[in-house]
Amino acid sequence: MGRLGKVRMKIVIYMPLLGDGTDCWRPVQAVQVTQDIFEVMDHIPEGEAWAFAPGSRVRCRNHVFSGGDAGLIAFEYAITAIGIINC
Known part of the structure; x- marks a missing residue:
């Protein structure tokens, strides 16, 4: 098996x-x-600049956008005192 x-x-x-x-x-x-750490799976489209690299692990939090919709936004790299989190 x-x-x-x-x-x-x-x-x-x-x-x-x-x-x-x-x-x-x-x-x-x-x-x-x-719970609050996510690994970015997409690739950066040509002509865009992202705050965090594809493949990186980022912390996310809830956010309400100007149109009233809500979603999780990436706001920082997931880093600990000993380095980047590799779960």
Whole structure:
């Protein structure tokens, strides 16, 4: 019998875009690692600059956007006293 691995479901988080002068967000696919830490799965489209690199682990929090919709936004790299979290 084979081993069953953890099922990692992709969800949408919102990535801050850089260089637009206003708050802009890109919905991206991510995998939840812990309660508030997610691994970014998407790639940066040509012509965009993201606050966090693809493949990185980021902390997310709830946010209400100007239109009234809510979602999880990436706000910092997931770093501990000994380095980046690798769960």
